[in-house]
Amino acid sequence: MASVKARKNKAGSFLEGRGYTRADWDAVSDNPEMTEEELKELRPFREVFPDLAASIDRKLSGRPKSDNPKQAISIRLDQEVIDRFKAGGEGWQSRINEALRKAVGL
Numbered sequence: 001m002a003s004v005k006a007r008k009n010k011a012g013s014f015l016e017g018r019g020y021t022r023a024d025w026d027a028v029s030d031n032p033e034m035t036e037e038e039l040k041e042l043r044p045f046r047e048v049f050p051d052l053a054a055s056i057d058r059k060l061s062g063r064p065k066s067d068n069p070k071q072a073i074s075i076r077l078d079q080e081v082i083d084r085f086k087a088g089g090e091g092w093q094s095r096i097n098e099a100l101r102k103a104v105g106l
Contacts, residue, residue: 014029070097077096
């Protein structure tokens with residue numbers, strides 16, 4: 001049933017609850033479709049706005065890469081051990097890592 005609504009929306013009918021109001025829809029509903037000539041003139045965002053694209057990439061890249069990144073592994077621990085570390089609140093995995101570092105002399 002959702003696919004029927006999605007097809008109706010693509011066909012040009014208003015669909016409530018998609019982040020826009022009926023007034024928003026009405027304000028743009030009379031925009032003409034692009035011509036073939038206009039479509040041929042379109043260029044990629046990165047080509048038209050290279051500085052802005054680079055800025056967006058930097059903001060989306062997240063935290064800087066670590067020189068010594070941690071690795072995700074699977075390990076089986078006793079439930080009591082997990083419960084004890086989790087009881088200390090957030091950061092319990094880091095505390096396990098620190099305990100293991102001390103245990104191996106790092």
